[in-house]
Amino acid sequence: MQEGCVPWPESAVRTYREEGYWTTEVLGVWPAARAPEARARTALVTRAGVLTHEEVDRAADRMAAGLLGAGLAPGDRVVVQLLDEAELVVLSLALFRTGILPVYALPAHRSAEITHLVSTAGAAAYVCPERVLDCDFRLLAQEVLDRTDSLRQVFVAGDPGPFTALSSVDAEPVALPAPDPEDVALFLLSGGTSGPPKLIPRTHADYAYQLRETARLCGVGPDSVYLAALPVEHNFALGCPGVLGTLRAGGTAVIAPAPTADACFPLIERARVTITSLVPPLVPLWLDAAEWTDHDLSSLEVLQVGGARLDPDTARQVPKALGCTLQQVYGMAEGLLNFTRLDDPEDVIVHTQGRPLSPADEVRVIREDGAEAGPGEVGELFTRGPYTLRGYYRAGERNRTRFTEDGFYRTGDLVRRTEHGDFEVVGRINDVVNRGGEKVPTLEVEEHLLAAFPLLGAAVIALPDALMGERTCACVVPRDRANPPTLREVKAAFRGRGVAAYKVPDQLVVLERLPMTGVGKVDKRALLAQLET
Ligand code: OOB
Numbered sequence: 001m002q003e004g005c006v007p008w009p010e011s012a013v014r015t016y017r018e019e020g021y022w023t024t025e026v027l028g029v030w031p032a033a034r035a036p037e038a039r040a041r042t043a044l045v046t047r048a049g050v051l052t053h054e055e056v057d058r059a060a061d062r063m064a065a066g067l068l069g070a071g072l073a074p075g076d077r078v079v080v081q082l083l084d085e086a087e088l089v090v091l092s093l094a095l096f097r098t099g100i101l102p103v104y105a106l107p108a109h110r111s112a113e114i115t116h117l118v119s120t121a122g123a124a125a126y127v128c129p130e131r132v133l134d135c136d137f138r139l140l141a142q143e144v145l146d147r148t149d150s151l152r153q154v155f156v157a158g159d160p161g162p163f164t165a166l167s168s169v170d171a172e173p174v175a176l177p178a179p180d181p182e183d184v185a186l187f188l189l190s191g192g193t194s195g196p197p198k199l200i201p202r203t204h205a206d207y208a209y210q211l212r213e214t215a216r217l218c219g220v221g222p223d224s225v226y227l228a229a230l231p232v233e234h235n236f237a238l239g240c241p242g243v244l245g246t247l248r249a250g251g252t253a254v255i256a257p258a259p260t261a262d263a264c265f266p267l268i269e270r271a272r273v274t275i276t277s278l279v280p281p282l283v284p285l286w287l288d289a290a291e292w293t294d295h296d297l298s299s300l301e302v303l304q305v306g307g308a309r310l311d312p313d314t315a316r317q318v319p320k321a322l323g324c325t326l327q328q329v330y331g332m333a334e335g336l337l338n339f340t341r342l343d344d345p346e347d348v349i350v351h352t353q354g355r356p357l358s359p360a361d362e363v364r365v366i367r368e369d370g371a372e373a374g375p376g377e378v379g380e381l382f383t384r385g386p387y388t389l390r391g392y393y394r395a396g397e398r399n400r401t402r403f404t405e406d407g408f409y410r411t412g413d414l415v416r417r418t419e420h421g422d423f424e425v426v427g428r429i430n431d432v433v434n435r436g437g438e439k440v441p442t443l444e445v446e447e448h449l450l451a452a453f454p455l456l457g458a459a460v461i462a463l464p465d466a467l468m469g470e471r472t473c474a475c476v477v478p479r480d481r482a483n484p485p486t487l488r489e490v491k492a493a494f495r496g497r498g499v500a501a502y503k504v505p506d507q508l509v510v511l512e513r514l515p516m517t518g519v520g521k522v523d524k525r526a527l528l529a530q531l532e533t
Pocket of ligand 1: 189190191235236240305306307308309310328329330331332333334337353411413425428434437439
């Protein structure tokens with residue numbers, strides 16, 4: 001494995017190879033998609049039009065040659081932040097084929113996050129759109145260039161301004177260096193930990209296994225049509241089985257411009273979509289819209305819901321309202337994925353977040369007193385397995401707190417396991433606000449508040465929210481009591497600092513002091529209790 005990554009121990013590697021979890025498969029070169037009968041079939045449907053498997057394959061080979069021609073080399077890191085367009089898929093395949101490593105940023109990220117990613121990854125290139133709404137990414141790229149020192153190139157989808165057009169990264173296909181299947185293929189971002197996003201190395205072998213096994217579990221094959229309603233850069237829509245798992249199986253991926261029913265229902269009808277995935281806050285909106293829609297949704301077989309807790313009442317309504325099977329997915333970019341099975345009893349599908357994907361996933365539920373939890377008892381979930389990382393990228397010491405000595409990843413999630421082994425997620429011990437699937441690291445928000453305003457203290461907590469599940473509440477103690485910041489000023493300051501919009505606090509509470517624990521940390525439990533009364 002590359003420098004900065006923590007390899008699996010030799011004994012685990014041997015088991016995963018011998019038992020067939022890891023093969024010699026490399027991401028992006030997929031026999032089912034290259035089979036003669038698949039080549040003329042539709043691979044991608046986007047706003048820009050339709051591409052067949054053959055066209056995607058050829059475009060990826062040309063872009064791969066173009067990337068090498070532009071001076072990038074296997075092992076280089078490239079921060080990828082594109083709109084959910086065909087280019088994102090073609091670029092991903094091109095990067096996998098050359099062994100150049102994408103670091104997937106989210107569409108909502110702005111200069112603060114991109115600067116952090118470029119410097120943590122030591123990225124050689126950044127790929128971005130021309131502009132989105134009010135953000136000109138070429139200006140953002142210039143800011144990142146000024147603040148970091150590894151970046152050599154910026155590729156822009158659209159008018160490149162002073163940079164290079166992504167469309168010019170194109171050359172006659174060349175023989176490509178074959179990546180080692182057990183080397184890193186891509187980096188995902190952590191959502192579940194408290195600080196700024198950490199980089200999660202995922203290897204060809206581990207991610208290929210995930211794609212293969214999730215497709216099998218969801219019945220995804222050459223006739224399947226997956227709708228990416230959520231951002232493709234996130235593990236859920238990327239590879240569970242998502243866009244990559246569907247393409248790998250020879251099926252069709254449809255990329256929606258937005259996750260709303262308005263945007264997605266016409267696509268479901270037109271492309272005869274069979275499977276899609278959503279985060280919980282979208283589900284009631286889809287259910288309402290389904291009641292009056294004229295669009296034919298009858299092709300839909302499976303709706304996956306995950307990223308945050310789905311309320312059982314909403315879950316129960318899905319099959320009737322949308323005419324499909326609900327699948328709850330409790331996953332994480334770090335690896336472990338849990339699914340309810342398509343043929344599980346209704347009770348399991350409605351009330352649990354499923355069980356591990358792989359027989360090789362090892363899971364432990366550890367109570368607060370350190371003992372293993374029995375069925376029905378709450379504890380923190382620890383896991384290791386053939387597609388779960390052993391350490392964050394270049395995280396050194398910090399990995400010690402997130403992993404046990406024997407390689408288990410501490411998820412920070414509080415779960416309960418039923419007698420049948422299905423998980424219910426009941427809470428979290430990490431300091432993250434789960435805003436309907438979008439993870440807001442409280443520490444990061446607190447740092448921005450302290451840097452932007454004269455404060456004696458800042459503490460960010462999650463408050464229950466009817467739509468989002470949780471909302472972000474910032475509690476601040478101003479230095480000058482007579483002159484506290486307003487929510488509007490906080491919003492303006494976050495925008496000025498180039499922070500993704502979903503991290504802006506939803507609510508601001510001005511306090512005279514923050515409750516403290518005996519060891520001098522902010523007592524967030526007491527703070528929550530104080531706000532609830
Ligand atoms: C997915 O991945 P991440 O990395 O954005 O966030 C992981 C965290 C989990 O540790 C857990 O706290 C929470 O998100 N979570 C859920 C959940 N699914 C994820 N909490 C309750 N119920 C669920 N169903 O969010 C993700 C990755 C792949 C597939 C699906 C979701």
